[in-house]
Structure formats: C-alpha cells, structure tokens
Amino acid sequence: MRVSAAATLTRLLLLGIAPVITSPLSRAGEPAEAIAVESASATFSTGTNVPAVSVKGKSSAVQLRARMRRGGQGTIFESIEATLPVKTLATGMNVRDEHMRKYVFTSPDGRQPDLRFESSQVACPGLEPGREAACTVSGTLAIRGVPRSFSMVLKIKEDSGGTFRAAGDGAVKLSDYGIEQPSQFGVKTANEVRLHLDFVARRHLAASAAEGGRP
Amino acid sequence: MTRRRFRASATLLPALLAAAPLSALPTMVRLGYPNCASCHIAPQGGGLLNAYGKGIDEAQSLRAGEYRPSGNPLVKALGWGGRITQDFRSVTLEQLSGGAGQPVLGLTRGRIMYRNATELGKGFRLSTVISAENKSAPRPALRYDLPVRPRAAYVGSALVSYRRGSHLEFSAGRDPLPNGINIPDQGLFVRSRNRMGYYDNPTQLKMFWWGKRYHINPYAFGPSGTEQRGQAESGGGGLAEFDLLGKGTTVVGMNLLHGRARFGRRTLIAPYVRLGFGKWGILAEHDITTRSAIQPAASRFRQSASLAQLFWAPREWLVAYFTGERLGVERPYREDLAAGKFELVARLASQVTVAIGARVQRNRLTGRYSQSVALQLAMKTVN
Numbered sequence: 001m002r003v004s005a006a007a008t009l010t011r012l013l014l015l016g017i018a019p020v021i022t023s024p025l026s027r028a029g030e031p032a033e034a035i036a037v038e039s040a041s042a043t044f045s046t047g048t049n050v051p052a053v054s055v056k057g058k059s060s061a062v063q064l065r066a067r068m069r070r071g072g073q074g075t076i077f078e079s080i081e082a083t084l085p086v087k088t089l090a091t092g093m094n095v096r097d098e099h100m101r102k103y104v105f106t107s108p109d110g111r112q113p114d115l116r117f118e119s120s121q122v123a124c125p126g127l128e129p130g131r132e133a134a135c136t137v138s139g140t141l142a143i144r145g146v147p148r149s150f151s152m153v154l155k156i157k158e159d160s161g162g163t164f165r166a167a168g169d170g171a172v173k174l175s176d177y178g179i180e181q182p183s184q185f186g187v188k189t190a191n192e193v194r195l196h197l198d199f200v201a202r203r204h205l206a207a208s209a210a211e212g213g214r215p
Numbered sequence: 216m217t218r219r220r221f222r223a224s225a226t227l228l229p230a231l232l233a234a235a236p237l238s239a240l241p242t243m244v245r246l247g248y249p250n251c252a253s254c255h256i257a258p259q260g261g262g263l264l265n266a267y268g269k270g271i272d273e274a275q276s277l278r279a280g281e282y283r284p285s286g287n288p289l290v291k292a293l294g295w296g297g298r299i300t301q302d303f304r305s306v307t308l309e310q311l312s313g314g315a316g317q318p319v320l321g322l323t324r325g326r327i328m329y330r331n332a333t334e335l336g337k338g339f340r341l342s343t344v345i346s347a348e349n350k351s352a353p354r355p356a357l358r359y360d361l362p363v364r365p366r367a368a369y370v371g372s373a374l375v376s377y378r379r380g381s382h383l384e385f386s387a388g389r390d391p392l393p394n395g396i397n398i399p400d401q402g403l404f405v406r407s408r409n410r411m412g413y414y415d416n417p418t419q420l421k422m423f424w425w426g427k428r429y430h431i432n433p434y435a436f437g438p439s440g441t442e443q444r445g446q447a448e449s450g451g452g453g454l455a456e457f458d459l460l461g462k463g464t465t466v467v468g469m470n471l472l473h474g475r476a477r478f479g480r481r482t483l484i485a486p487y488v489r490l491g492f493g494k495w496g497i498l499a500e501h502d503i504t505t506r507s508a509i510q511p512a513a514s515r516f517r518q519s520a521s522l523a524q525l526f527w528a529p530r531e532w533l534v535a536y537f538t539g540e541r542l543g544v545e546r547p548y549r550e551d552l553a554a555g556k557f558e559l560v561a562r563l564a565s566q567v568t569v570a571i572g573a574r575v576q577r578n579r580l581t582g583r584y585s586q587s588v589a590l591q592l593a594m595k596t597v598n
C-alpha cells in the first residue's frame with residue numbers, strides 16, 4: 001500500500017500531539033483537589049551586630065490549606081492559607097523565646113496573633129509528577145496581624161503517588177511591620193529575617209471526590 | 216587519710232577525675248554559638264562573662280530568669296562605672312577513687328578564685344585571675360614532662376589586652392594556652408598530657424581574629440617561671456577553626472604547637488570538631504604529639520590522645536556528658552589507657568552549678584581498672 005507524504009505527515013503530527021492532549025497539563029477545567037499537609041516546618045534565622053551570634057528558631061506546627069488543579073498553565077494552587085502559632089516558635093532558649101514573643105510578635109493591643117500567609121492563586125507551570133519545579137509563591141504575610149506583601153520561591157516536587165515535597169526560602173524585614181529590632185545587652189538582631197519552609201503534602205483525593213472537588 | 220594513702224592519691228587522682236572548673240561551655244555550639252567570644256570577655260573563652268554572656272548564663276539555668284545588673288551603689292562603685300567586671304568563684308570537689316587491690320581514697324578539694332577584667336579605655340584591658348586552694352591538682356608527673364609545682368595561692372592569668380573593633384584582639388601576659396575544643400576539664404588526656412593542666416600558664420603573646428565563620432589565633436609563648444628545672448618551654452603555635460555550614464553548629468579546627476625546653480621538645484597536631492544538633496552535640500579532638508626527650512634519656516616517641524564527647528541537654532539547665540578517651544604513648548614511655556566518663560551537670564542558677572560524675576579508666580597494658588566518683592559544687596558572685 002502506498003502511503004502519501006501528506007498521510008505520513010498527518011500521522012506523525014497526530015503521534016506528536018497525542019501525548020500533549022492526554023497530558024495532565026492539558027486537562028483544563030479539572031476539578032480542584034484539596035491538599036492535605038502531612039508535615040510542615042518553618043525555620044527562621046537572623047544575624048546580629050556581633051559576628052558569631054545569630055538567632056535561629058523553628059516550628060513544626062505550620063498548618064497549611066490549599067487546593068490545586070491542573071490547567072492549561074500547569075498546576076495551579078488556589079486559596080492557600082498557612083498559619084503558624086507564634087507560641088510554637090522555639091529558639092532553644094526559653095527566655096529568648098519569651099523575648100521574641102514579647103518584642104516581635106506582640107501587637108500594640110497585647111495580642112499575639114498567629115503568623116498568617118494567604119494567597120489566592122499560584123501557578124506552577126512546570127510542575128508535573130516526577131519533576132521538580134520552582135514556583136514563585138506570592139501573597140500576604142501577616143505578622144502581629146499586619147499584612148504585608150510577601151513572596152518566596154518554593155521548589156516543589158510531586159511523586160507519582162500524589163505527594164508533594166516542597167522547600168523554599170524567603171525574607172522579611174522587621175521594619176516593614178513596624179517592629180523594632182530586638183536588642184539585649186548590646187546584641188541587636190538584624191532587620192532582615194530569613195525564612196525557610198519545608199512541607200510534605202498529599203492530594204486529598206477522597207475528600208475532593210466527596211465534596212465534589214471543593215474542599 | 217593516712218600519709219601513705221595521701222601520697223598514693225596524689226599520683227592517682229590527677230589521672231582520674233580533675234575538678235572541671237565549669238567555666239567554659241563549648242556545648243553552646245548546639246545553639247549555634249560557634250566560638251567563645253560572644254559570651255566571654257576573653258575571646259579564648261573561659262573566665263568572666265560579658266553582659267550578654269551573663270544574660271545567657273542566667274537564661275540557661277533552672278531559674279531561667281532575666282539577668283539584671285546590680286543596682287547596689289557599692290557594687291557600682293566597685294565596678295568603676297561599668298569598667299570593672301569581677302567576681303569571686305569557688306569550686307568544691309568531693310571525690311572517691313580507687314582501683315583493684317587499692318584502698319578507696321577520699322578527697323575534698325576547695326578552690327577559690329578572684330577574677331577581674333578592667334577596661335582601661337581605648338580598647339585596652341587588664342585581666343587577672345588569682346586562685347587559692349587547699350589541695351592541688353597537678354597534671355601527672357611524667358618522667359619526660361614534669362608538671363609545674365603547684366602552690367597554695369597563685370596567679371592563673373595576668374594579661375594586658377588590646378581590642379581593635381569587634382573582630383581583633385592582641386593579648387600579652389600569663390594565661391593558659393589556647394586549645395581546641397576548650398573543654399574545661401584539665402584532667403582529660405588531651406589537656407593533661409599536652410601541658411594544659413591547671414597550673415600551666417606560660418607567658419604569651421597571642422592574637423585573636425574572629426568573624427561569623429572563623430576564629431584564628433596565632434600565639435608565641437615562653438616560660439612562666441614556675442616550671443621545674445629543665446622544663447621551661449618556649450615556642451609558638453596557631454589555632455584556626457571554621458564553621459563549615461555557616462550556622463554556628465559545625466565547627467572544625469586545628470591547633471598546631473611546637474615547644475622547646477632544655478629537657479625536650481614537642482610538636483602537637485590537634486584537629487578537633489564541635490558539632491551541635493539542638494539538644495545534643497559532639498565534641499571530639501585527636502592530638503598527636505611528637506616528643507624528643509633529652510632527659511632522663513635521649514629518645515623520640517609519639518603520644519596520641521583522643522577524646523570524643525557526646526552531650527545531651529534534656530533541659531536547658533541540665534546537661535549529660537558521655538566521654539570516651541584514649542591515650543597511647545610509644546616506647547620507651549609506653550602507656551595505653553582508655554577511659555570513660557559520665558557527668559551530669561545542673562546549672563541551678565547563674566550563681567550555682569552542681570555536677571556529679573563517674574569515671575572508669577583501664578590500663579590496657581596491665582588490664583587494671585581504676586574508678587572514681589565525684590560531686591562538685593561551683594558557686595560565683597554575679598553582679
């Protein structure tokens with residue numbers, strides 16, 4: 001049977017296009033799925049005016065909620081909300097923790113609201129199972145209840161079982177929140193505080209199905 | 216205690232459990248403090264604390280309070296308007312020790328110190344430590360390396376220092392030599408076998424240059440005048456350490472020293488690490504000393520002393536130490552010792568620290584064991 005050049009070209013095109021059509025990225029309009037966080041931790045570190053003194057702290061009580069959907073633009077995370085109770089941040093020294101809560105996280109009215117990050121939507125164009133992608137996560141981070149713009153780059157990898165592993169770094173300036181740099185016996189912390197976030201999350205398929213894709 | 220027993224204890228005890236002055240805390244590496252300069256007035260560590268160090272000292276105690284400088288007018292006057300930092304410190308040790316076929320020996324040793332650091336202005340500082348004790352704790356009397364003869368009262372440190380900025384300091388005077396992991400226990404092999412006992416305070420000229428990730432400390436030294444005949448040593452060395460990951464918790468370093476006395480020479484190569492992991496950490500040092508002895512007989516031999524210490528702080532004020540040691544000396548002064556020590560240190564307040572410890576040592580050449588248990592109380596004035 002003779003096959004015309006046009007037919008061959010058509011077949012090649014179809015073979016080439018087929019994976020694109022069936023790839024997750026092209027399934028626009030997929031229902032959103034909830035993301036359930038399995039573990040998450042946030043660390044911070046900041047320098048001081050004394051060369052060998054820095055302050056580091058950690059909390060493993062980060063709570064994160066988000067939804068995700070695959071779309072034409074890749075993976076899209078929606079309605080991201082992350083909170084961190086300030087009382088769970090620990091530097092390894094109780095007295096220093098008390099100072100931190102008092103001087104950094106206590107609002108003028110005496111409350112210590114949780115740290116809160118919110119973002120309506122984040123697009124991760126290159127994120128697909130088995131491949132790591134860097135996503136810029138932008139939103140607002142509230143400290144002392146004062147929201148300010150905040151963004152960080154998260155490296156996210158999704159395995160074939162629907163588990164996401166993400167880690168990223170960002171920085172905030174205390175002055176942006178009207179917070180004075182804490183000082184103790186001549187040791188004064190820097191204005192910039194570096195943040196690091198780590199989490200493992202899983203697509204919450206059952207919940208999504210039960211709730212019609214809306215967590 | 217009979218005279219015979221006391222003589223026996225005088226030779227045995229130094230090899231067992233010396234009174235750790237509990238004044239330096241290299242374990243702070245667990246919280247990201249890579250060197251001593253943050254908390255101590257002297258960048259070499261040990262000794263008096265600066266104001267920030269006093270705050271940390273109080274915070275790390277069972278009381279966990281806030282350090283507040285004394286408002287007492289007399290204390291203020293004695294402090295010359297903040298230029299003088301001073302304290303009295305006492306360390307009392309109650310110890311029982313013995314070995315197979317040996318009587319159990321008891322010892323109560325008390326030591327009191329007056330420590331002073333006076334800022335003279337323009338970066339100059341005078342610092343002094345004067346000590347007195349009821350019973351001495353010299354390092355072991357080795358045929359090729361005799362210890363300094365202890366005295367009931369002595370000047371442990373007398374230094375003039377000049378600090379330029381916040382990264383550089385020069386010091387001249389008498390002081391203990393710089394050493395690697397800076398564990399305060401002078402009874403450890405890495406210290407007692409390398410002329411770093413309690414009374415080894417040679418005359419020195421040294422420089423400290425430190426930053427966020429490094430600490431460099433070259434030094435030259437000469438006799439203190441208290442050494443035994445033929446043991447007065449002169450030489451030089453350098454200590455350098457680096458924080459590998461930049462988080463203040465992974466410090467690796469090396470101390471090099473060469474000394475020459477009339478009766479012998481020694482070259483020390485001492486790599487060490489200080490690692491911190493939050494509530495616990497590891498301190499380790501391996502010292503290789505090549506010695507050339509002229510007296511009592513011409514010989515050249517190598518000595519190696521190793522230490523590994525695992526520490527764990529279940530509470531900020533409570534730290535448990537598990538220490539393993541090894542000492543090997545080649546012929547003609549052959550020795551092969553292994554030791555293990557457990558110590559629990561409780562900092563009840565910045566003024567009071569209590570420690571209890573037990574140590575077992577095995578002579579691998581003779582198979583003999585010797586043991587000791589000790590209770591130590593350290594107190595100091597804080598103002």
